[in-house]
Amino acid sequence: METIFNYFENIPREHRSAIIVGGITFFWIIEGFFPLFKFKYNKWKHAIPNLFFTLTTVLINLGLAFLLLKTADWVQANNFGIINWLPEMPLWLYMVLGVLFLDFFGAYLAHYVEHKIPPLWMVHLVHHTDHKVDTTTANRHHPIESVIRFSFTLLGVFVVGTPIAIVMLYQSMSLIFTQFTHANLKISPKVDKFLSYFIVSPDMHKIHHHYMLPYTDSNYGNIFSIWDRIFGTYMEMDREKIVYGVDTFFDEEQNSSLKELLKQPFQGSRKPTNLE
Numbered sequence: 507m508e509t510i511f512n513y514f515e516n517i518p519r520e521h522r523s524a525i526i527v528g529g530i531t532f533f534w535i536i537e538g539f540f541p542l543f544k545f546k547y548n549k550w551k552h553a554i555p556n557l558f559f560t561l562t563t564v565l566i567n568l569g570l571a572f573l574l575l576k577t578a579d580w581v582q583a584n585n586f587g588i589i590n591w592l593p594e595m596p597l598w599l600y601m602v603l604g605v606l607f608l609d610f611f612g613a614y615l616a617h618y619v620e621h622k623i624p625p626l627w628m629v630h631l632v633h634h635t636d637h638k639v640d641t642t643t644a645n646r647h648h649p650i651e652s653v654i655r656f657s658f659t660l661l662g663v664f665v666v667g668t669p670i671a672i673v674m675l676y677q678s679m680s681l682i683f684t685q686f687t688h689a690n691l692k693i694s695p696k697v698d699k700f701l702s703y704f705i706v707s708p709d710m711h712k713i714h715h716h717y718m719l720p721y722t723d724s725n726y727g728n729i730f731s732i733w734d735r736i737f738g739t740y741m742e743m744d745r746e747k748i749v750y751g752v753d754t755f756f757d758e759e760q761n762s763s764l765k766e767l768l769k770q771p772f773q774g775s776r777k778p779t780n781l782e
Contacts, residue, residue: 515671533641533689556642587667604672611662613728687711
């Protein structure tokens, strides 16, 4: 465990790049052989706006990374934060708790707030307007959302008290999980159900991309499913009935237009229709 800790404490930038590129490539190939939905679309054309937003997300995170480093160094030097105030524990447990709590602040809480505050929902809507959810959808975030998500992660580092090794481990795991859960991948329902007791499974997250409420406002987690279960936002539905997108507006042409997607946060909209 110490070896893993030391590796992520000094993880080279090229290794971090390999994680995101390798993950997209791997799931891109696998979903082609075992698709959940047989989309009739040009996969490369569909990927262009999604990969553009992936690139902007990477650049924003790289540009602001020094803030994570400074904050992580400060909390470690001052023994500040939740996991540093707990009784002494084995390194493996320290790392697990660090990633678990960062997942709450950086993923679950950020995601929940984006759905509940109208201006932030307008920004997050870019992610939900994809009608053909696949692994390239994972980081389809408007640049403004990338900054918002980074801010929540930074808050998490401060409150949780995670050293940079755990921050890098969390971000690496977060990348892989978001690619995995968005991949158009068909796995056994029983396996998916079993996984959902511990982690966010593909079917669990696909429900979040259903075009109508209350499903759109559920299953906010990224790595661990515990937060949705604790806070009552976990939902299930037949995956064959999932319809991607948002029922308010955005046709396929707008959905693939970078210009329209970049303008999205500044346009008027409303929440999806509630089925209940």
